[in-house]
Amino acid sequence: MAKWELGRLWQTLTYFEVIPFINCWQRIFKRSQLQKSKQQTSMVILVAGATGGVGKRVVKNLLEQNYQVRALIRDVARAKDMLDSRVELFEADITIPETLKPEMMQDVSTVICCTGTKVQPVEGDTPTREKYYQGIKFYLPEVVDTPELVEYEGMKNLVKVVSAHIPPATNKLIFDFTNPNAEIKETWGAIDDVVMGGVSQSNIRLADGKAIFSGIVSTDNNGGFASVRTRNFDTPLDLSDYEGIELRVIGDGKRYKFIARCEGKWDGIGYCYSFDTVYNFPTTIRIPFQDLIPVFRAKTVEDANKIDASKIYSMQLMLSKFEYDGELNPKFEAGSFTLQVEYIKAYGGQAKPQFIQISSAGVTRPGRPGINLEEEPPAVRMNEQLGGILTWKLKGEEAIKASGLTYTIIRPCALTEQPGDKILYAEQGDNIRGQVSRDAIAELCIQAMNLPQAVNKTFEVREESQQGKTDWQNLFANLQQDS
Incomplete structure (x- = not known):
């Protein structure tokens, strides 16, 4: 009969931390050794437009809930001043497809898109984009950030790279x-x-x-x-x-x-x-x-x-x-x-949203028969003067739906800086008006990310008058999937 191999037994017990005193020191050593590798292999949430009013709130909430966050931003220097140092920064421009590299999508499980057109108040005061990305200079004379370029062409560029690299929603x-x-x-x-x-x-x-x-x-x-x-x-x-x-x-x-x-x-x-x-x-x-x-x-x-x-x-x-x-x-x-x-x-998991888009209430109203523009919010009344911003947002939504990704499209009413402490009301049909806190929309994005009930749904949202917590599952369960 062979002898009991006590050396191998001891090695097994210590490796699996069965001996309490040694366990303590092993954990300390192991965590310091693995901290970097865990950072590299955890699933990532990509936030596009992370320095905007909603985007920076989404990033903050994700970090507070212990998610690993990657920010797609145009200007690294600006982002470093605005965002937590734990955020991984990826400099790119959705309107320049060459900057949307595959490495942007490494380990990404969900994209939350908060991009939008910056409206210029003075005609002619819109600078052309002249920018370096990863050592390559892109100069586009006479091209400005028009709603068509950002809300539609940029969205097509983004969903193309996302759909090519994001893993299936039903597997982990x-x-x-x-x-x-x-x-x-x-x-x-x-x-x-x-x-x-x-x-x-x-x-x-x-x-x-x-x-x-x-x-x-x-x-x-x-x-x-x-x-x-x-x-x-x-x-x-x-x-x-x-x-x-x-x-x-x-x-x-x-x-x-x-x-x-x-x-x-x-x-x-x-x-x-x-x-x-x-x-x-x-x-x-x-x-x-x-x-x-x-x-x-x-x-x-x-x-x-x-x-x-x-x-x-x-x-x-x-x-x-x-x-x-x-x-x-x-x-x-x-x-x-x-x-x-x-x-x-x-x-065999239930599909969850892979792409969450912040759009806008009112995107279907410009040109809709029977609409009284005098009763509509400024964005609807001034759609043409603003370069057809709502029209192009709607086309961007259509690009997301055609991409094959599972998605949630959120159409907030007028955004405010108020605390997000009121119950949210959601409806479909693009008829509601009102206002909603940017804080509330940021949290709505994160809740949607984890709920199968949110898959392939487009809806408008505003705040109710009463304060309280929103029942997120019930909010999404009462909405119909897009046909």
Whole structure:
């Protein structure tokens, strides 16, 4: 009988922070090491027009709610004076498509667009745009920021690059092993049967655009399993909006297990799913949450609750000689093994808005039969004098709807600097008038971003007279999707 490998046991327990005193120092060291990589890999909210009246409020609210924010702005120097230093600045101009680079969209999950035409009060006092972007000079003589250029042509440019690079709204990428980084390397570690006296050995390494889980599994010393597992996530994953987990793998013909945990215990209940692989052939494995089996040390737990997908603490991949309750894995063989994993994602989620646009109430009214311009707000009465600003905003909305992105188009009534402490009222048909706080619109954007009920809806919004909190879900649930 082989000796219990105490060195490997100690290494496993310390890696997974099972020993309290060492845990404390490990966390301090790990956070300092991973701070930069987490900053690079977290999903990002892109705010276009981030230095405008609504845009700067959107940025502020996002930061307060711990989102990572990237600002699309024309002038970096101006933005640095206005925005928090935590905001990543990307200098570009939506009216110059060459400046909208693919890297602008890296890791972006949602775009909140607060761009708009700056109306010039004096005829002839509109400077031409002469600007450097990433070392390239763009000079457009006789071209000014007209509503057509900003609200329509600029919007087409923006949605084109967004639709080409934003990920599908119904999937959530959890681990992308095709783009390895320090955080992934420090998250996964081996847990083999050494914890119960066995001698199996495994590891996980990143190579050729995949995570390679490999090693040698042995039944000596009553062992028979090898696995790799994540450390507990700093913040448990909320996957409650999704149907299950998807893995893209290349296997060796053996049967493996995927395990997720919805509590932070080292040795608590795990939720398991067994899956077969085809030798050296790419396979997509879909694991519905409802099919995960609650187990404790390979024994099913009959009275356990179903997995709580709103708090996933860790994930694990395992090769074991056992299935469940003493039954043997029919495809198990002692010896070497290899499982290559390209990605792990949540699938089947409800679509949420990918593009949120701040438009304007009244965009359909210029030229509408029966409209009495004397009763309309100034923007509607003066649409022609303002270069057809509402007409071009409406065409910009149409460009968003034609892009294939899931969207929410918000048409605020007259914007004010008042506190956003009143209940919001929303309606469709472009008939309402009134006013609404920029603070309230900024928060409305963030709420819409997280609600499937907001998908593909266009609506007008104003404040009610009474103070209070808006019921966001009810606000969107009472609106109809665009046809």
